[in-house]
Amino acid sequence: MGIPHFLLIPYPSVGHVNPLMQLSHVLARHGCKITFLNTEFNHKRANTGGDDELDNPKEPQIKFVTLPDGLGPEDDRNDPKKVIFSLKTHMPDMLPKLIQDINALHVNNKITCIVVTINMGWALEVGHKLGIKGALLWPASATSLATCDCIPKLIHDGILDSDGNPVEKKEIQLYPNMPMMDTANFPWCGLDKTVIHHIAQEMQTVKLGEWWLCNTAYNLEPAAFSISPRFLPIGPLMATDSNKSSLCQGDTTCLDWLDHQPPQSVIYVAFGSAGVIDEKQFKELGLGLDLLNKPFLWVVNPCNNNRENTSHSDEFHGSKGRIVNWAPQKKILNHPAIACFVSHCGWNSSIEGVCGGVPFLCWPLVKDQFVNKSYICDVWKVGLRLDKDENGLVSKGEIKKKVEQLLADEGIKARSLKLKELTLNNVVEGGHSSKNLKSFISWAE
Structure with missing residues (x-):
């Protein structure tokens, strides 16, 4: 043949x-x-x-x-x-x-x-x-x-x-x-x-x-x-x-930054190649990350040509956080410094998170991301959902509460590592x- x-x-x-x-x-x-x-x-x-x-x-x-x-x-x-x-x-x-x-x-x-x-x-x-x-x-x-x-x-x-x-x-x-x-x-x-x-x-x-x-x-x-x-x-x-x-070129300097962070300490935030959150929600997310007082890596992505939020990025850097335009996500999710993944639950991101053995905080935005969230939270049980308040916002308090709850949950951490092993097999x-x-x-x- x-x-x-x-x-x-x-x-x-x-x-x-x-x-x-x-x-x-x-x-x-x-x-x-x-x-x-x-x-x-x-x-x-x-x-x-x-x-x-x-x-x-x-x-x-x-x-x-x-x-x-x-x-x-x-x-x-x-x-x-x-x-x-x-x-x-x-x-x-x-x-x-x-x-x-x-x-x-x-x-x-x-x-x-x-x-x-x-x-x-x-x-x-x-x-x-x-x-x-x-x-x-x-x-x-x-x-x-x-x-x-x-x-x-x-x-x-x-x-x-x-x-x-x-x-x-x-x-x-x-x-x-x-x-x-x-x-x-x-x-x-x-x-x-x-x-x-x-x-x-x-x-x-x-x-x-x-x-x-x-x-x-x-x-x-x-x-x-x-x-x-x-x-x-x-x-x-x-x-x-x-x-x-990838069609978007990653900022690999963030990997050097991750190398200097303690194991399982960094909150990784990314909403995919087309994920957009509005200005009010963007600020609320930044305030929530500041409240946590933990290192974070946040991708504010220009690939979808939506730049409305990038002008606010500097407000949230502090000494703890790092904001990049695009990042080598697979390498990040396999880095020992990552503690959890705040994700829109797009399928590629969901698979990459599973293969990294990383617990999720689920923030679906559109389409099939909602059923992916159901798999992550209800079927695989490797993440928690972020809930919106009466104004339709994921509040800074909700972000702080759920990150702390996730990082304290040893069961989710263990299931994440087990699911990684089963999936990679x-x-x-x-x-x-x-x-x-x-x-x-x-x-x-």
Whole structure:
């Protein structure tokens, strides 16, 4: 049999590019050939460090190619509706020629499989017409994948209306042994109805992919895998990826700072690549961290182009805290100085926190983050939730109280370390995810 040649095509956002980049490194280490397709805009953004951050001479089997996203410099690339429909309109006509050019360069090692993230199902259609195998890499939890796959059933059962909006706000259990979900927190809630219809249509399109790869582990959400034989846990991908794979460049000086802090003393605060809290809440969080009188590392992230809060950062430095624009989160969460993780509970952050064995303080902001919080607090029992007051704020007093409660809870600390061990066992030789990945690679040849 030949060596599989994968064409990997992420939706152009950090939460999609990073896990697919992690998969590319894992596949490369198994001897596979990788062509990674970025939009021109994203490729330039990833390479702003002066040298080509993405070209990795240690892994020459990973090559990068680009196509334009169809958007102009004036267009808002943080608007999912605009980006999704521009990609769908412009890229499908250009992809066959790109595949033809790649195959002409690799006559004896042509593309054997296309792997996309969600919103890029059109590429599976192109591949299908060309006789190329396909798969989906779902960048969030398997539970959120199951939820999106259930949109037709939820409409049929009267839980959603025909536009995908909840008929009433209530808690439901999607499948046995899954956490309860609030219908107001479905992953698509608050999105334009055309985007909701796109998601429902996309879930049908990606059925052209024989496998729906999940960046998760069987032990984390076993109930989700009983839903479809198509679901294949191959994670946590980040546990086996030691390479640069982020669109935002990290401030590594914070690691030197962490080296000078006592063990399990630092509160790490980060809300992901797109998490935004308003000015009032930002100040309240800063005051809460000051009240604790403990060292903290706080990421105030410019990657989402929201700079409204950064001007206030200096108010909270004191002698205890350090505020950075972006940080090498995986390394931070594995640093012995970290005591806990104040997180928005995005899936990538949740997985990284689990693999670091770090207790969580959960502060979900949108979409699937609420069900991830339910796993962390109610199923895995490795964190506590932060509650809002009558004004809709997480108060400084609540922050102080919950951090102190978390740091005093030896049971949560012990469960966090146990969950880390169980989860990392999936990616060692002979582990559940490791076996799945090898089966997938054999199928793709």
